[in-house]
Amino acid sequence: MALFTFILFFSICILGLGLYLKKLSKEYYLLAACKRMKTVDGSKVSDKVYIVPGRTIFGNNFDILHSNPEDIFNFCRDIYQRTKDKSYVLLYYTGCIYSITSPEAVQEVFQSQTLITKGLIYDFVRPFLGNGLLVSRGQHWHNRRKLLTPAFHFNILQSFNEVFKSESLKLVHLLSAKKDQNVNLNEIISAFTLNSVCETALGVSLDDISGSSEYRKTIHELELVMVDRLCNPFMYFNWIFYLFGDYKGFYKNLKVAHDFSSKIIQKKREEFQKSQAATTTAHENDVEIGKRKRYAMLDTLFQAESQGVIDHQGICDEVNTFMFEGYDTTATCLIFLLLNLAVHPDIQDACYREVKNCDLPALSIFEFNQLEYLECVIKETLRLYPSVPFIQRHCIEDTELNGVILSAGSQINIHIYDIMRDERHFPNPSKFDPDRFLPENSLNRHPFAFVPFSAGARNCIGQRFAMLEIKALLVGILQNFRLLPVTTLEDIRLENGLVLRTKENVIVRMAKRVN
Numbered sequence: 001m002a003l004f005t006f007i008l009f010f011s012i013c014i015l016g017l018g019l020y021l022k023k024l025s026k027e028y029y030l031l032a033a034c035k036r037m038k039t040v041d042g043s044k045v046s047d048k049v050y051i052v053p054g055r056t057i058f059g060n061n062f063d064i065l066h067s068n069p070e071d072i073f074n075f076c077r078d079i080y081q082r083t084k085d086k087s088y089v090l091l092y093y094t095g096c097i098y099s100i101t102s103p104e105a106v107q108e109v110f111q112s113q114t115l116i117t118k119g120l121i122y123d124f125v126r127p128f129l130g131n132g133l134l135v136s137r138g139q140h141w142h143n144r145r146k147l148l149t150p151a152f153h154f155n156i157l158q159s160f161n162e163v164f165k166s167e168s169l170k171l172v173h174l175l176s177a178k179k180d181q182n183v184n185l186n187e188i189i190s191a192f193t194l195n196s197v198c199e200t201a202l203g204v205s206l207d208d209i210s211g212s213s214e215y216r217k218t219i220h221e222l223e224l225v226m227v228d229r230l231c232n233p234f235m236y237f238n239w240i241f242y243l244f245g246d247y248k249g250f251y252k253n254l255k256v257a258h259d260f261s262s263k264i265i266q267k268k269r270e271e272f273q274k275s276q277a278a279t280t281t282a283h284e285n286d287v288e289i290g291k292r293k294r295y296a297m298l299d300t301l302f303q304a305e306s307q308g309v310i311d312h313q314g315i316c317d318e319v320n321t322f323m324f325e326g327y328d329t330t331a332t333c334l335i336f337l338l339l340n341l342a343v344h345p346d347i348q349d350a351c352y353r354e355v356k357n358c359d360l361p362a363l364s365i366f367e368f369n370q371l372e373y374l375e376c377v378i379k380e381t382l383r384l385y386p387s388v389p390f391i392q393r394h395c396i397e398d399t400e401l402n403g404v405i406l407s408a409g410s411q412i413n414i415h416i417y418d419i420m421r422d423e424r425h426f427p428n429p430s431k432f433d434p435d436r437f438l439p440e441n442s443l444n445r446h447p448f449a450f451v452p453f454s455a456g457a458r459n460c461i462g463q464r465f466a467m468l469e470i471k472a473l474l475v476g477i478l479q480n481f482r483l484l485p486v487t488t489l490e491d492i493r494l495e496n497g498l499v500l501r502t503k504e505n506v507i508v509r510m511a512k513r514v515n
Contacts, residue, residue, distance in 0.1 A: 036096040037089070038405040048404050049098070050088040052079055059091040061233045069227050069495035070503055076390070076496065080418045087402065093233060094120060095409040098401070101418035103425060103446040105402050109393060109412060110448055110456035115401075116141070118458075119392025119411045120236070124226045125498070127254055130317030133461065134325060145461070147304055148318070151201070151297040152465055154365070159295060160200040161365055164469045167196045168360065168476035175481065175510055182486050185338055185506045190216050190331045196469055197326035201462075202319065203271070203296025204264045215260040218253045219324060223497045225250045261319050268298045297322060322462070324498075329387035330466045332499050334473060335506050336385040337378060339492075340432050342483040342508045347434060351377055355475045368471045376434035378470055382420075382452035384432060389417035389500045391454060416451055417500070425449040481510040 037045050045051070054060045064075055079088055085102040100106045109115050122135040129135055133144050150156075171192050175183065194216065195206050206212050225246050229235040235245050301318060304310045310318075341348040354373050369375075393412040398405055406412070421429040425446050426436060435441060437450075453460035460466075477483070486507040493503040 036091075036407050036410065037098075040400060040403050040405065045089075045404065048087075048402070050083040050086050052088050052090050054091065059093075060097075061092055063090075064231045067231045069224075069497050069501065070493050072227065072231070073389075073494050073496040076415060076418075080415065085422065085424070090413075092411075094236070095411060096406070097411045097413055098404075098406055099413040099415060101415045102422055103419055103448040103451075106414055106419055106451070107446075107448050108401055109414065110451070110454070113457065114397075115393050115395070115399065115412065116457050117394045117396050119394045119413075121230060121392055124229050127250075128222055128257065129321045129324065130313065132317035132321030134321050141458075143309075144314075144318070147309065148297065148300065148461060151295075151300045152461060154464075156295050157464060157468060158365055160465065161363075161368075161468060161472070163199045164196060164472035165360055165363065165476075167192060167199070168472045171473065172476045172480050175477075176512065178510070180509065180511050182507050182509050185335045185508060186502075187505075189334045189338070190327065192473065193331040193334065193469070194323070194327040197323060197330075198264060201297040201322050201326055201465070202264055202268060203298050204268050208267065209260075209263050211256075211260045211263070215257060218256045218260075219328065221253045222250065222257065225253075227497055258316070258320065261316065261323055264323075265298070265315060265319055268296070269302065272299060272302045325460075326462060326465070328499050330469055332385070332387040332501065333378070333382060333466070334470060335502070337381040337470070337474070338477070338483060338508055339485070339487060339489070339506050340381055340384075341377070341478075342485040343489055344432055347377060347432070348478070348483060351474070352478050355478050358475055358479070360472075360475050360479065363472075363475070365468060368468060368475075371471060371475075372438075373434065374471060374474060375467070376437040378467065378474075379437045379450065379452075380432060380434040383426065383436075383450060384421070384430075385494075385500055386416045386420060386452045387499050388452075388454075389496060390415055416454070419448070420450060420452070422449060477510075480513055482513055484509040484511055 037049075039045055039048055052060060052063075055063045064072055067075065079099075080101050083101065085104070087101065087105050088099050090097040090099065100109065117137050118135055125135055131140060133141065133148060136144055171188070175188075191212065194212055198204050198206050198209075229241060229245065235241045241247055298315075298319065301310060301315045305312070305315060341351065351374055354371055358367070358371075391414045393414070395406050395408055395410040395412065397408045399408075399410070400406075401412070420426070423429045426449070448455060453463040453466075486509055487504065491504060492506065495501040495503055
């Protein structure tokens with residue numbers, strides 16, 4: 001069987017090589033693009049977009065073969081430097097990939113009611129996240145979005161606010177015990193955000209669940225395998241990944257991640273069932289049941305399950321989605337944010353002046369929203385270092401976009417990292433300047449120049465959740481510590497994964513403030 005598979009695989013490779021050997025010139029790429037794309041006004045495709053020449057005779061299929069996450073990040077930035085605000089096209093065997101790097105070009109995508117299907121690369125995440133909100137499509141996605149949106153209503157965020165403040169104070173206490181030592185932000189911030197999302201959206205304290213550090217490590221291992229698959233077009237086929245990829249290691253780590261989330265679901269289910277029984281008993285006896293427990297997203301899912309709207313697997317998919325999305329993306333923002341405050345002491349001092357007299361345990365959501373300069377600093381961090389630097393859409397039918405017609409099956413890559421560094425909308429774009437987001441400086445900015453949470457129908461459902469969590473931690477940190485740089489911006493190398501990462505751990509010194 002193994003010999004037959006090898007011969008079949010080798011024969012396919014030889015056949016593909018023979019076909020591509022006939023198409024060696026740059027004109028081939030133009031011809032292929034014209035076959036897969038058309039312009040609305042009849043002009044040349046190459047006048048509308050930049051067609052990226054492949055590094056091999058196989059188009060762009062093997063341009064990032066054997067690349068690591070840092071290489072992928074640099075590959076995208078190198079093309080951007082060549083094209084600037086002009087969209088570009090990559091040619092893959094799966095179809096053409098239309099890549100957007102400017103606010104003007106992305107506007108039609110985000111405003112579209114049909115371009116909401118996630119791209120092919122999200123299939124690599126499906127073994128991990130199932131058919132959860134991030135990767136689901138069509139009516140399934142519409143139903144889940146409608147189901148989950150009320151779980152992040154303002155009234156529920158108010159109860160989450162108490163958890164965010166409590167977790168912030170716990171972290172401050174932990175850091176105070178370190179006595180001005182250097183702190184590895186990648187470790188301590190990730191632990192904080194995982195605790196926060198589990199206690200709020202899932203309603204379970206990790207004090208009662210073992211395995212959180214192993215879970216965080218496992219997520220990173222899963223991500224590396226997914227990146228490897230992205231780089232090798234042969235690995236897009238599940239059967240080839242099964243035979244020749246790190247299939248066993250991937251599914252071993254997948255089991256660890258799913259077992260951890262299952263423990264959380266089981267614990268919350270037991271609490272939910274007790275709560276339902278207590279409520280029924282209280283109603284039967286016509287008595288008050290006392291103070292209502294804090295509501296969590298998992299309560300919404302259990303209620304929907306009892307009504308037949310979702311099954312157990314659906315609950316698992318949404319929990320895995322929100323655990324990953326809710327902790328890793330927020331952790332990324334906080335790491336870059338604290339690093340930037342450390343290397344920009346004047347900005348750090350301005351933030352401290354704004355929060356120094358705040359009573360953190362008593363702060364309401366309204367009062368957090370009044371911290372105007374702090375919000376500008378958060379937004380500038382997200383502009384320069386978006387937690388999700390890249391998203392993808394899939395054309396399920398022939399689609400007119402920015403003067404070209406993409407054939408069904410084409411992919412649309414949206415490079416959020418580049419969109420928010422467009423110098424026409426953000427002069428001197430590499431400079432960390434929170435004043436860009438003061439109201440008077442944001443007045444006439446393009447509506448899609450700042451899109452760290454995506455935009456349109458598939459924008460991030462938890463963006464207010466994330467902003468509130470970030471502010472709560474920042475107030476606690478700034479009131480108690482002065483951040484001093486150990487790692488500098490010049491030290492870090494950025495990586496493209498499921499989220500934006502640094503190749504190195506980010507280290508800062510937290511010196512105790514003396515008021």
